[in-house]
Amino acid sequence: xxxxxxxxxxxxxxxxxxxxxxxxxxxxxxxxxxxxxxxxxxxxxxxxxxxxxxxxxxxxxxxxxxxxxxxxxxxxxxxxxxxxxxxxxxxxxxxxxxxxxxxxxxxxxxxxxxxxxxxxxxxxxxxxxxxxxxxxxxxxxxxxxxxxxxxxxxxxxxxxxxxxxxxxxxxxxxxxxxxxxxxxxxxxxxxxxxxxxxxxxxxxxxxxxxxxxxxxxxxxxxxxxxxxxxxxxxxxxxxxxxxxxxxxxxxxxxxxxxxxxxxxxxxxxxxxxxxxxxxxxxxxxxxxxxxxxxxxxxxxxxxxxxxxxxxxxxxxxxxxxxxxxxxxxxxxxxxxxxxxxxxxxxxxxxxxxxxxxxxxxxxxxxxxxxxxxxxxxxxxxxxxxxxxxxxxxxxxxxxxxxxxxxxxxxxxxxxxxxxxxxxxxxxxxxxxxxxxxxxxxxxxxxxxxxxxxxxxxxxxxxxxxxxxxxxxxxxxxxxxxxxxxxxx
Amino acid sequence: xxxxxxxxxxxxxxxxxxxxxxxxxxxxxxxxxxxxxxxxxxxxxxxxxxxxxxxxxxxxxxxxxxxxxxxxxxxxxxxxxxxxxxxxxxxxxxxxxxxxxxxxxxxxxxxxxxxxxxxxxxxxxxxxxxxxxxxxxxxxxxxxxxxxxxxxxxxxxxxxxxxxxxxxxxxxxxxxxxxxxxxxxxxxxxxxxxxxxxxxxxxxxxxxxxxxxxxxxxxxxxxxxxxxxxxxxxxxxxxxxxxxxxxxxxxxxxxxxxxxxxxxxxxxxxxxxxxxxxxxxxxxxxxxxxxxxxxxxxxxxxxxxxxxxxxxxxxxxxxxxxxxxxxxxxxxxxxxxxxxxxxxxxxxxxxxxxxxxxxxxxxxxxxxxxxxxxxxxxxxxxxxxxxxxxxxxxxxxxxxxxxxxxxxxxxxxxxxxxxxxxxxxxxxxxxxxxxxxxxxxxxxxxxxxxxxxxxxxxxxx
Numbered sequence: 001x002x003x004x005x006x007x008x009x010x011x012x013x014x015x016x017x018x019x020x021x022x023x024x025x026x027x028x029x030x031x032x033x034x035x036x037x038x039x040x041x042x043x044x045x046x047x048x049x050x051x052x053x054x055x056x057x058x059x060x061x062x063x064x065x066x067x068x069x070x071x072x073x074x075x076x077x078x079x080x081x082x083x084x085x086x087x088x089x090x091x092x093x094x095x096x097x098x099x100x101x102x103x104x105x106x107x108x109x110x111x112x113x114x115x116x117x118x119x120x121x122x123x124x125x126x127x128x129x130x131x132x133x134x135x136x137x138x139x140x141x142x143x144x145x146x147x148x149x150x151x152x153x154x155x156x157x158x159x160x161x162x163x164x165x166x167x168x169x170x171x172x173x174x175x176x177x178x179x180x181x182x183x184x185x186x187x188x189x190x191x192x193x194x195x196x197x198x199x200x201x202x203x204x205x206x207x208x209x210x211x212x213x214x215x216x217x218x219x220x221x222x223x224x225x226x227x228x229x230x231x232x233x234x235x236x237x238x239x240x241x242x243x244x245x246x247x248x249x250x251x252x253x254x255x256x257x258x259x260x261x262x263x264x265x266x267x268x269x270x271x272x273x274x275x276x277x278x279x280x281x282x283x284x285x286x287x288x289x290x291x292x293x294x295x296x297x298x299x300x301x302x303x304x305x306x307x308x309x310x311x312x313x314x315x316x317x318x319x320x321x322x323x324x325x326x327x328x329x330x331x332x333x334x335x336x337x338x339x340x341x342x343x344x345x346x347x348x349x350x351x352x353x354x355x356x357x358x359x360x361x362x363x364x365x366x367x368x369x370x371x372x373x374x375x376x377x378x379x380x381x382x383x384x385x386x387x388x389x390x391x392x393x394x395x396x397x398x399x400x401x402x403x404x405x406x407x408x409x410x411x412x413x414x415x416x417x418x419x420x421x422x423x424x425x426x427x428x429x430x431x432x433x434x435x436x437x438x439x440x441x442x443x444x445x446x447x448x449x450x451x452x453x454x455x456x457x458x459x460x461x462x463x464x465x466x467x468x469x470x471x472x473x474x475x476x477x478x479x480x481x482x483x484x485x486x487x488x
Numbered sequence: 489x490x491x492x493x494x495x496x497x498x499x500x501x502x503x504x505x506x507x508x509x510x511x512x513x514x515x516x517x518x519x520x521x522x523x524x525x526x527x528x529x530x531x532x533x534x535x536x537x538x539x540x541x542x543x544x545x546x547x548x549x550x551x552x553x554x555x556x557x558x559x560x561x562x563x564x565x566x567x568x569x570x571x572x573x574x575x576x577x578x579x580x581x582x583x584x585x586x587x588x589x590x591x592x593x594x595x596x597x598x599x600x601x602x603x604x605x606x607x608x609x610x611x612x613x614x615x616x617x618x619x620x621x622x623x624x625x626x627x628x629x630x631x632x633x634x635x636x637x638x639x640x641x642x643x644x645x646x647x648x649x650x651x652x653x654x655x656x657x658x659x660x661x662x663x664x665x666x667x668x669x670x671x672x673x674x675x676x677x678x679x680x681x682x683x684x685x686x687x688x689x690x691x692x693x694x695x696x697x698x699x700x701x702x703x704x705x706x707x708x709x710x711x712x713x714x715x716x717x718x719x720x721x722x723x724x725x726x727x728x729x730x731x732x733x734x735x736x737x738x739x740x741x742x743x744x745x746x747x748x749x750x751x752x753x754x755x756x757x758x759x760x761x762x763x764x765x766x767x768x769x770x771x772x773x774x775x776x777x778x779x780x781x782x783x784x785x786x787x788x789x790x791x792x793x794x795x796x797x798x799x800x801x802x803x804x805x806x807x808x809x810x811x812x813x814x815x816x817x818x819x820x821x822x823x824x825x826x827x828x829x830x831x832x833x834x835x836x837x838x839x840x841x842x843x844x845x846x847x848x849x850x851x852x853x854x855x856x857x858x859x860x861x862x863x864x865x866x867x868x869x870x871x872x873x874x875x876x877x878x879x880x881x882x883x884x885x886x887x888x889x890x891x892x893x894x895x896x897x898x899x900x901x902x903x904x905x906x907x908x909x910x911x912x913x914x915x916x917x918x919x920x921x922x923x924x925x926x927x928x929x930x931x932x933x934x935x936x937x938x939x940x941x942x943x944x945x946x947x948x949x
Contacts (some may be wrong), residue, residue: 033828035739035828036739038581039578039579039581039826040826040827040828041553041827041828042551042552042553042574042578042826043540043550043552043553043554043555043576043826044553044554044555044570044571044574045554045555045556046556046557046558046566046567047540047554047556047557048557048558049538049557059530059533060530060531060532060533061533061611062532062533062534062535063534063535063536064534064535064536064537064538065536065538066537066538066539066540066557066558067537067538076537079535080535082533082611083521083533083611084533084534085611086523086530086533086610086611086612086615087523087530087533087611087615089530089612089615089616089632090525090528090529090530090615090618090619090622091529091530092527092528092529114515119577120573120577121575121577124577124578141740142739142741143927144828178739178740178741180740180741180745180874183874183875184874185740185741185873185874187873202818204601263526263527264526264527264631264633264634264667265526265527265531265532265791266526267526267631267633267665267667267672268524268526268633268634268635268636268663268664268665268674269926271866271883272770272947274948277539331583355536355538356534357532357534358538359532367522369898386809393871393872394869394870394879395869396867396868396869396879396880396881396902397867397881398866398881398883398900398902398947398949399866399867399881399883400865400947400948400949402947402948402949403881403900403902403945403946403947403948405879405902405904405945407871425872427871428945429902429945431947431948450490460522460524460532460635460637460663461520461522461534461637483902483904483944483945484871484872484877484879484904484944485871485872485877485904486904486942486944487711487904487942488875488877488904488905488906488942
């Protein structure tokens with residue numbers, strides 16, 4: 001691979017690049033699914049290619065090809081230079097990169113059991129058993145399961161001398177049950193929506209998730225939802241389970257802290273951010289209990305945002321984002337670091353694959369668990385009048401990331417510290433900073449889960465990226481509930 | 489570019505390497521490029537060339553797919569082995585059909601969707617286009633962001649029963665956001681023929697929206713008459729077409745379950761699926777190579793037709809729903825097998841109102857006593873699958889209309905609105921145009937004036 005990359009880097013240098021990097025990615029994936037007792041999908045895919053990023057005449061160019069012959073790689077590098085020179089026709093200043101000592105490194109994600117070493121028969125047998133368990137509950141009208149396995153190997157070389165080889169395994173699995181009756185469709189998912197739980201792990205994740213053990217409960221819950229009371233509208237204290245809080249973090253913390261959004265680079269598609277630069281170390285984002293980090297390091301756990309080095313060769317880091325409620329950090333890259341007076345990138349430039357330009361992406365954006373011991377059941381017991389909301393069903397937020405509305409699959413009314421009745425169609429809405437400034441309790445480490453969001457879209461052409469979000473259940477006071485059904 | 493003859497040679501090799509009863513091969517790929525600008529400069533600029541094959545093998549009721557972007561002999565042998573090994577371990581499915589026969593029906597002739605001028609676009613050409621857009625922004629003291637993209641792509645499908653379909657086309661797109669201090673405006677257009685895109689004209693419209701909505705004021709949430717520009721209609725409507733799949737009815741997850749044949753929308757709503765429409769794009773056949781049929785899905789507000797992949801049509805004929813869902817036949821709307829969703833209409837064309845009833849957006853504004861003009865919607869998600877309630881935000885040009893005039897920009901609203909309610913309350917509409925948004929696939933849709941549109945919250949900008 002080094003030789004292939006050298007064809008690209010040498011061509012770029014000869015044609016006038018002041019900087020160049022080449023990423024070769026070899027991606028292998030398997031997707032298995034079932035639906036109502038039958039195999040729904042069984043597919044393997046592989047993709048191999050090179051992406052070449054250059055600066056010439058002070059501007060960026062990027063070109064990618066699946067053809068790894070010397071002629072094709074050199075032609076692609078030349079094309080990247082041609083594109084950079086065209087970019088330079090509409091520029092104001094030369095691109096500046098924060099300095100980074102070129103690394104020579106090898107990194108591998110956690111992988112206890114190679115997921116491709118487990119037979120397809122065994123995988124399908126598990127999924128079909130879960131499917132049967134879901135449908136054994138009278139009233140379940142549709143059952144779906146899925147398992148996704150991926151191995152991505154990447155070689156990164158730069159004109160500065162970086163030489164980084166990384167191998168990442170991603171495993172994901174989950175299922176959902178639907179119940180249709182009358183004028184209503186209800187859905188329950190396990191362990192989360194968006195295809196379940198996803199982590200940078202091997203097959204051991206499948207074994208940890210206790211998929212089959214929870215299937216009957218999920219089937220029973222979806223049928224019970226048909227007869228449950230509609231979630232009332234009004235102002236309530238709400239408790240979010242850890243997966244819903246993970247998505248709340250993703251949308252109302254993770255996206256607004258992306259420095260490219262803040263700087264207007266995503267204004268046409270993903271949007272901008274309310275977190276303008278003067279708010280750094282000045283904005284009270286949340287209560288003292290709100291502590292959020294962007295942590296891509298192994299020690300944070302095997303999240304979808306864990307890596308050794310980002311896609312421009314910067315080592316994984318932990319950046320404090322919200323510290324005791326104060327806004328303290330952005331997600332940055334080598335190009336954007338200087339705008340917030342950093343001497344080094346925060347290491348968050350990532351790409352979907354070889355054929356996409358790396359852009360700023362969330363790593364693992366996680367809320368730290370409470371320091372005092374607190375279980376979910378204790379949190380419920382300390383709540384007089386509230387609603388517990390579990391598992392995301394709908395999600396939406398404006399393009400500056402102020403106003404949001406989330407719906408969840410299941411709610412529980414809490415009265416005097418006890419769950420008193422199941423509620424269907426719960427939803428809540430608010431303004432980001434008001435919401436985080438209403439958090440008055442968060443459960444401790446035992447309740448903390450590092451969730452994977454596999455489907456975060458950003459960029460043009462659009463790129464889908466996996467991000468990690470650690471969270472434990474938390475309570476928010478006086479939140480608007482039920483707008484989703486108001487007036488409809 | 490990979491051509492049909494080269495693809496035929498690859499297909500022959502794959503067939504010779506496989507021991508399967510049947511095979512089906514999808515070819516995909518092409519050359520694409522995208523110039524992205526923000527803060528009045530080009531900040532990202534990319535190009536890609538990539539081709540691949542996706543092979544489905546069939547063994548006695550068992551099937552699986554494997555895909556690779558490597559077309560050398562070793563990789564082709566590997567993709568055959570991968571597909572076969574996935575297929576062989578499954579239990580036979582007695583309902584699995586043979587691969588499609590080439591004689592199902594004739595493939596419709598399309599208007600040309602490949603244009604040499606588009607295929608020949610260079611990075612310099614795109615930079616020149618961006619320069620014009622930036623020029624408009626600077627003239628109005630605005631900041632602009634957007635894309636100018638182009639591509640030349642192929643898609644083909646061959647199978648062991650002799651079917652051989654091939655489609656090549658070009659594409660081009662310009663999307664522009666103009667940003668002022670406290671407001672913004674947006675325009676987007678695409679076409680297989682870049683000559684149909686006018687960068688400066690789009691930039692001027694986006695700029696005028698940003699300027700007109702400067703210093704936006706807050707209106708209270710509530711029900712308003714709205715004038716939705718075509719991109720806003722498109723992004724809402726796109727959420728319902730997955731429900732026109734026959735399989736979604738069989739799975740009981742469609743909002744049309746028990747509603748086919750009933751009047752769900754207003755008399756003025758007529759919707760077709762028509763791959764050969766001059767303003768449409770894409771290939772004239774589906775993921776199994778079955779030619780796409782032209783269908784009227786909605787007639788005067790009544791749900792008339794569903795679409796079917798071959799297997800779904802077979803299942804529907806045997807189901808309890810068969811007498812309640814209109815004609816049941818393979819319509820050429822299936823996705824590549826195996827999959828869980830079956831099919832969907834993806835070449836949507838809304839019917840035009842009678843010429844005398846056709847209204848421009850300006851005419852809709854003129855006939856509105858009190859309402860809201862919406863340029864674009866954002867982050868739309870489904871809140872309720874059977875009542876088809878959607879939530880989302882307005883974005884990049886939202887205006888208060890009073891006494892037939894656009895008065896001023898307003899802070900953006902959140903809506904929670906049922907599509908059933910919305911399409912039952914369309915008071916006026918324009919001539920359908922090819923529109924492009926961000927939440928849905930492109931369609932041919934009109935602007936619409938809708939009464940009692942449900943805004944539930946206001947954001948801070």
